[in-house]
Each structure stands twice: as structure tokens, then as C-alpha cells.
Amino acid sequence: MEDMSYWKEVWERKGNGNTTCLEELDGYEDTTADVKEIAKQIVKELDIKETDRILEVACGAGGLAQYIKCGEYVGVDYSSSLVKRHIELLNNSVLHGEANNLIFKDKTFDKVFCFGAFHYFPNQEYAKQAISELKRVAKEAIFIGDLPMTSHRKEHLLYDKNDFKDWKITDGYYNPCRFNVSLKLV
Numbered sequence: 804m805e806d807m808s809y810w811k812e813v814w815e816r817k818g819n820g821n822t823t824c825l826e827e828l829d830g831y832e833d834t835t836a837d838v839k840e841i842a843k844q845i846v847k848e849l850d851i852k853e854t855d856r857i858l859e860v861a862c863g864a865g866g867l868a869q870y871i872k873c874g875e876y877v878g879v880d881y882s883s884s885l886v887k888r889h890i891e892l893l894n895n896s897v898l899h900g901e902a903n904n905l906i907f908k909d910k911t912f913d914k915v916f917c918f919g920a921f922h923y924f925p926n927q928e929y930a931k932q933a934i935s936e937l938k939r940v941a942k943e944a945i946f947i948g949d950l951p952m953t954s955h956r957k958e959h960l961l962y963d964k965n966d967f968k969d970w971k972i973t974d975g976y977y978n979p980c981r982f983n984v985s986l987k988l989v
């Protein structure tokens with residue numbers, strides 16, 4: 804799946820819908836995901852403290868962000884409509900951008916996470932670039948969640964646990980066909 808435009812258009816449309824439900828804007832409406840619980844697990848996994856500077860890559864409208872308490876939260880997403888909704892609904896600092904090309908300087912954030920987005924990337928090369936960007940802008944740790952091993956959608960990019968040998972791997976939070984990875988940088 805090399806075409807960037809397919810999923811980008813889907814997420815652009817999402818943000819232009821009428822709902823103000825953050826979970827729905829972020830695409831969780833037809834899933835069993837408990838978004839509050841997922842946020843709790845990410846806070847635990849990354850040991851997010853109330854003083855931490857946090858970046859969420861592919862943050863959407865803020866489905867998870869609404870539950871993350873930290874010193875400073877910054878989000879990035881490639882959907883302009885979702886960025887707009889996120890700012891309107893949560894008043895967070897959110898920038899428009901691609902996961903594989905972050906505008907921040909090295910080690911700008913204490914911890915960086917990306918949940919529920921890697922399967923929308925166009926190919927493995929893009930995913931590798933995104934991982935090195937996450938590592939570059941983080942000081943202490945990064946977390947990537949919801950990586951699918953298999954999927955009912957042919958448009959989803961799939962991942963293999965064997966490609967994350969130096970990482971801590973955990974089971975998907977709501978879907979047994981998915982897994983999460985995290986890496987301590989210090």
C-alpha cells in the first residue's frame with residue numbers, strides 16, 4: 804500500500820464530521836477500545852509524570868490526549884481537520900505534520916508516543932523513518948502502540964514482533980492481533 808492519499812483522505816473526512824466525540828473523531832467508534840484505559844496504560848508504560856514534556860505523534864482530535872496529565876503536551880497529526888478539532892475541543896498545542904518528518908529539535912521531549920497510527924503508514928520505509936524521528940526528539944523513552952500483525956483491512960500496513968528485538972513488547976490493549984513496543988533511551 805504505497806498510496807499516501809487513501810488514509811489521509813479518510814482522516815481528513817473524519818475531522819470534518821459533525822460529532823464532537825473525541826473517540827469517534829479518532830476512529831474508535833466501531834472498536835472495543837476503552838480509550839481512557841488505553842491512556843492509563845500508556846501513562847503507566849512510559850511512567851508519564853505531571854512535570855514531563857510529552858509529544859504525541861498522530862494525535863488525532865485528542866481521544867487519548869484528553870486523559871494524559873503532564874507538564875506540557877504537544878500533538879502532531881497530518882490531518883488538518885483533526886488538528887483543528889483537537890485545538891477547538893481541548894485547546895492543546897497541536898501542529899500539522901507527518902510522522903516521518905518532525906519539526907522539533909533533538910531531545911525536545913521527555914517521552915514520545917504514537918498509538919493507533921502505524922498501520923496507516925504507506926510502507927515500511929516510512930515506518931522506519933517515523934521510528935527514527937520518534938527516537939530523535941525523545942530524551943527518555945518512546946512508546947508505539949497498536950501495531951497490527953494481521954488485519955481484516957488489506958490497506959493496513961502490518962508489523963512483525965521479530966523486527967523489534969531490542970524493544971519491550973506487550974500485548975495489544977484491546978485487539979489480540981496487535982502489539983505495542985517501547986524503548987528506554989537512557
Ligand SMILES: C[S@@+](CC[C@H](N)C(=O)[O-])C[C@H]1O[C@@H](n2cnc3c(N)ncnc32)[C@H](O)[C@@H]1O
Pocket residue numbers: 814829830831860861862863864865866867868879880881882885900901902903917918919920923924
Ligand atoms: C486511530 S487515530 C488515533 C489518534 C490518537 N492517537 C488516539 O489514539 O486517539 C489515527 C491518527 O493517525 C493520524 N495519522 C495517520 N497517519 C499519519 C501520518 N503519516 N502522520 C501523521 N499522522 C498520521 C490520523 O490522521 C489519525 O488522527
